[in-house]
Amino acid sequence: MPRRIDYRIQGLDCSEEVTILRREVGGKPGVIDLEFDVLNARMSVEFDADALSASEIVAAVDATGMKATPWERRLEGEEEPFWIRHGRLIMTAVSGMLLLAAFLTHWVMHGNLLDAFAGGHDAEHSFPLPVYLIYLGSVACGAWYVIPKALLAARRLRPDMNFLMVVAVVGAIIIGELFEAATVAFLFALSLLLEHWSVERARNAIGALLDLSPPTARYLCPDHGTIHEKPVEDVPLGAIVHVRPGEKIPLDGEVVKGISSVNQAPITGESMPVSKQLGDEVYAGTINQDGALEFRTTRAANDTTLARIIHMVESAQSRRAHSQQWVDRFSAYYTPAMMILAVSLAVLLPLLTMASWSEGVYRALVILVIACPCALVISTPVSIVSALTASARNGVLIKGGIFLETAGRIKVLALDKTGTLTQGKTQVQQIVPLSGHSERELLERAAALEAASEHPLARAILQKARELGVEVIPAEHYQAIRGKGGEGSIGGRQFWIGSHRMMHEKGQETPEIHAKAEELEDAGHTVVAIGNDTHICGLISIADSLRENVSQIIKDIKKAGVRWVIMLTGDNQGTAKAIAMEAGIDEYRCELLPEDKVEAIGHLVREYKEVAMVGDGVNDAPAMASATFGIAMGAMGTDAALETADVALMSDDLSKLPWLIRHSRRTLRNIQQNIIFALGLKLVFIVLTLFGLASLWMAIAADTGATLLVVFNSLRLLNRANSN
Incomplete structure (x- = not known):
């Protein structure tokens, strides 16, 4: 019987440990699937409970030198041992102090700084026993966390960086290079x-998102009519929560009393506060600014928009970027190749030159040390995690490293019109009654047919009906016609409502109506026709205005490297042309049904390869799925948008699009810098070693320095959370 258990893995910090766990746990009979979240040190195991027990999984993890405990999210204030x-x-720290103590003791006992520094290399004396023991203590402390993994690699005949380091340290001890053995052990421990620390820093950045939501909420107890303050997990759905000015909103809900402005920047990245009043939605983690609010909760604490964002950022780690996959594949060949080079150098150098066997072994050990792929292994994941976290802070939710990389390679950007390029706040501009019908009669029938629709055009018609005091009685037996309109019964007679295309298909369009x-x-208006089984009753024109600064944003998108911007819309030729010209769009395609948009995206992908589709995440879901990746606009609070898109813009701010592209390219450059620097440094030291110009301590110092620079270079991406 299939079963899934999540574990917290002590010692899971990078892809090296993931590789080890996949080998040891994934190779067990009965394991169906393994998923890893390095950011939270979590391993999820799906297994056949009839073939494998949970205790066997824990034992397999323990055998790697790591520890597995059942997963539980830590409560606020709860700490690990x-x-x-x-x-x-x-x-x-102890390894470093013992290394220094041994060095100083050697210096004091011999009175020769160079001898102490050489640590016996080419020296004519042996180590004093106290110095010998202190150096061994330094080695033991430095290799404490490495030895179990190295032994496992040796047993499995799969050399990794832990094995390389232990071989180098043991080899240095055997040939009497205790100072360098201890230095290697200490500096490798420092690099780990x-x-x-870098992974912990990224974890803390995600934890900061979690801390946006307050742990408690004050809500009205319906039984006693009094205010209670309880943990947000205990607040029931439908409870009335009170929030004072300056407080964080603890849960998602709908305002039932009060007027205020709310700072939604923690969720959406919006710079300006948003006005909230009766009926408006509020979100956990946002900040109530200048007025008291009461709202009715609509989501549980573990299902708020903020909670879902955090969950998706965490799960994004499992969608590995191409660069991560490349590094893993490269490391699989790189480590054995370096071992072969080291062994060849140790054997061939004394045979082909006048060098001693000791010198050959020493240079081989230097090769093993500089071959350690620590900086290379960490070069990509820390960059990806930092970039994903910075994106989430800026209101751009990216579902994984693979999509983060793809954003920087976009050649064509396709955009839906309504609600994406335009504000989505459509308004009725003109009512044109025909065939003897009145304006009010026409509006009544249109509102009846659109009563259950969430389409922006339907909302405009219903809003106009409310403004004119028209009573809306929903049509009976209503049936939507995909991409065209709908039909229903009003007062026992069949009516239809739809686009210009539908009007033409009905065969009722006269030259005058056309x-x-x-x-x-x-004039840039969208035309909605209303008719019955014999004639067209009238036309309603609806218009939507472009979002602010759209033309400048389109220019910024092109400056960011996008070659072609195209608008896909179901609207008519006139409206599409007017919007495209005003926005500065390169190309538009109009009167498209949902399946037409899918076909258009498919054609663009075949021609340009890297194509992004921007829509609302619901109506445009098929087109987004057909694109290289889909981007949902205004996804905050929209389940479908959060689930279907590869990238979700939590607000309706189009300026996030050029920011996303630039951020992706910054991340790609950051990763390339890290990889080139890590490999370049190793190449330089390999050449120096072949010519006898590098020592063990120089090699490990260079590797540690490379790790340090790679980490700090990667963490710079955490600070790129400003859209402009």
């Missing part, structure tokens, strides 16, 4: 500590 939090730091419809369309 002291040794788990600080053990790595303590052992590294840096790796652990001319009037074209006149309205040429």
Whole structure:
């Protein structure tokens, strides 16, 4: 019987550990699937409970030197045991102090700084016993967390960077290079500590998102009529929550009393506060500014928009970027190749030159040390995690590293019109009754047919009906006609409502009606026709205005590297042309049904390869799925948008699009810098080693320095959370 268990893995900090766990746990009979979230040190195992037990999974993890415990999200204020939090730091610090103590003791006992620094290399004396023991203590502390993984790699005949380091340290001890052995152990432990710290820094950045939501909420108890303050997890759905000015909103809900402005920047990245009043939605983690609010909760604490954002940012780690996959594939060949080079150097150097066997072994050990792929392994994941976190802070939710990379390669950007390029706040501009019908009669029938629709055009008609005091009685037996309109019964008679195309298909369009419809369309209006089984009752023209600064944003998108911007719309030729010209769009395609948009995207993908589709995440879901990746606009609070899109813009701010493209390209450059620097440094030291110009401590110092620079270069992306 299939079963899934999540574990917290102590010691899971990078893809190296993921590889080890996949090999040891994934190879067990009965394991169906393994998923990893390095950011939260979580492993999810799906397995056949009849073939494998949970205790066997834990034992397999323990055999790697890591520890597995059942997953539980830590409560506020809850901490891991002291040794788990600080053990790595303590052992590294002790290793460094013992290294310094041994060096100073050697210096004092011999009175020769150069001898102490050489640590016996080419020296004519042996180590004093106290110095020998202190150096061994430094090695033991530095290699404390490495030895179990190295032994596992040796047993499995799969050399990794832990194995390389242990071989280098043991080899240095055997040939009497205790100072360099201890230096290698200490600096490698320091580089692993840096790796652990960088991942912890990224974890804390995600934790900061979690901290946006307050842990408690004040709500009205319906039984007693009094205000209670309880953990947000205990607040029931439908409860009335009170929020004072300056407080964070604890849960998602709908305002039932009060007027205020709310800072939604923590969720959407919007710079300006948003006005909230009766009926408006509020979101957990946003900040109530200048007025008291009461709202009715609509989502549980674990299902708020903020909670879903955090979950998706965390799960994005499992969608590995192409660069991560490349590094993993490269490392699989790189480590064995370096071992072959080291062994060849140790054997051939004494045979082909006048060098001693000791010198050959020493240079081989230097090769092993500089071959350590620590900086290379960490070069991509920290960049990806930092970039994803910065995006979430800026109201851009990216579902994984693979999509983050793809955004920087976009050649064509396709946009839906309504609600994407335009504000989506459509208004009725003109009512044109025909065939003896009145304006009110026409509006009554249109509102009846659109009563259950959420389409922006329907909302405009219903809003106009409310403004004129028209009673809306929903049509009976209403049936939507995909991409065209709908039909229903009003007062026992069948009526239809739809686009100019539908009007033409009904065969009821006269030359006069056609001319009037074209006149309205040429003015940039969308025409909605209402008719019955014999004639057209009238036309309603509806218009929507472009979003602010759209033309400048389109220019910014092109400056960011997009070659072609195209608008796909179901609207008529006149409206599409007017909008495209005003926005500065390169090309438009109009009167498209949903399946036509899918076909158009498919053609663009075949021609340009890298194509993004921007829509509302619901109506445009098929087209977004057909594109290289889909981008949902205004996704905050919209389940379908959050689930279907590869990238979700939490607000309606189109300026996030050029920011996303630039951010993706910054991330790609950052990763390339890291990889080139890590590999370039290794190449330089390999050449120096072949000519006898590099030492063990120089090699490990260079590798640690490379790790340090790669980490800090990657973490710079955390600070790129400003859209302009």
